[in-house]
Amino acid sequence: MAEFLTTNGTSYHIENIIIGAKSKLVLVSPYLQISKTFFERLKDASNKNVAIKIIYGKDELKPNEKNSLAELKNVELFYFQNLHAKCYLNESKMVITSMNMYEFSEKTNREMGVLIDRNIDKELFDKAIAETFSILQSAEPILLKRAERQTTIPFKTVPNGQSRPSYQKQLRGYCIRCETRIEYNPEKPYCADCFAIWVQFENPDYMENVCHRCGEYDETSMNKPQDRNCFSLWKKELKHST
Numbered sequence: 736m737a738e739f740l741t742t743n744g745t746s747y748h749i750e751n752i753i754i755g756a757k758s759k760l761v762l763v764s765p766y767l768q769i770s771k772t773f774f775e776r777l778k779d780a781s782n783k784n785v786a787i788k789i790i791y792g793k794d795e796l797k798p799n800e801k802n803s804l805a806e807l808k809n810v811e812l813f814y815f816q817n818l819h820a821k822c823y824l825n826e827s828k829m830v831i832t833s834m835n836m837y838e839f840s841e842k843t844n845r846e847m848g849v850l851i852d853r854n855i856d857k858e859l860f861d862k863a864i865a866e867t868f869s870i871l872q873s874a875e876p877i878l879l880k881r882a883e884r885q886t887t888i889p890f891k892t893v894p895n896g897q898s899r900p901s902y903q904k905q906l907r908g909y910c911i912r913c914e915t916r917i918e919y920n921p922e923k924p925y926c927a928d929c930f931a932i933w934v935q936f937e938n939p940d941y942m943e944n945v946c947h948r949c950g951e952y953d954e955t956s957m958n959k960p961q962d963r964n965c966f967s968l969w970k971k972e973l974k975h976s977t
């Protein structure tokens with residue numbers, strides 16, 4: 736039978752699932768922050784050749800967190816906008832809970848969870864796996880490698896393996912000052928907070944250090960909020976949308 740977990744039990748078992756993973760690890764959590772402890776646990780798993788899939792759904796991941804994940808081998812990151820479920824599993828155990836991933840080391844909220852052991856509740860375990868993979872199927876893979884920049888309009892791979900050009904407009908961008916994820920709009924490249932500060936000086940050439948489109952570090956400003964590559968992608972998109 737599945738086991739009921741309180742806050743402490745939940746974080747204990749999430750950590751054990753990460754530590755105990757032998758071949759696979761799937762972490763589903765809308766909010767994702769890469770704390771030091773969490774990163775170290777992932778690193779250990781990755782060093783043991785565990786295949787790690789992380790699905791998240793809120794715009795919390797900053798480029799430097801992405802870059803530290805990119806250092807790890809066998810890590811795949813996916814974004815699914817309407818994610819609300821939280822589920823952590825390896826090949827033999829699973830926790831379904833209210834707890835977000837970054838909270839497992841904090842324990843500030845009251846959480847509940849259920850621990851499922853594949854050897855005891857195979858049917859339940861397999862149902863939850865099926866749902867997790869259904870989410871994965873429609874999630875957007877997030878490119879982790881820093882150096883690979885797209886030079887053409889990106890192609891989207893559809894499930895049957897074919898590629899088709901995706902002229903879908905870029906929807907999410909970064910605040911060029913604080914890296915927060917905001918709506919993509921090269922005419923409004925600051926988040927509300929940073930804009931409130933910028934507007935006091937209104938210097939359109941004031942140097943910032945994040946590209947509005949890709950979030951990589953580069954010299955940008957209100958006048959030129961994107962690096963050269965992202966600027967040309969944007970121009971191409973504008974052409975396609977008219």
Ligand SMILES: [Zn+2]
Pocket residue numbers: 910911912913914915925926927928929930
């Ligand atoms: Zn900002």
Ligand SMILES: [Zn+2]
Pocket residue numbers: 946947948949950951961962964965
């Ligand atoms: Zn860029």
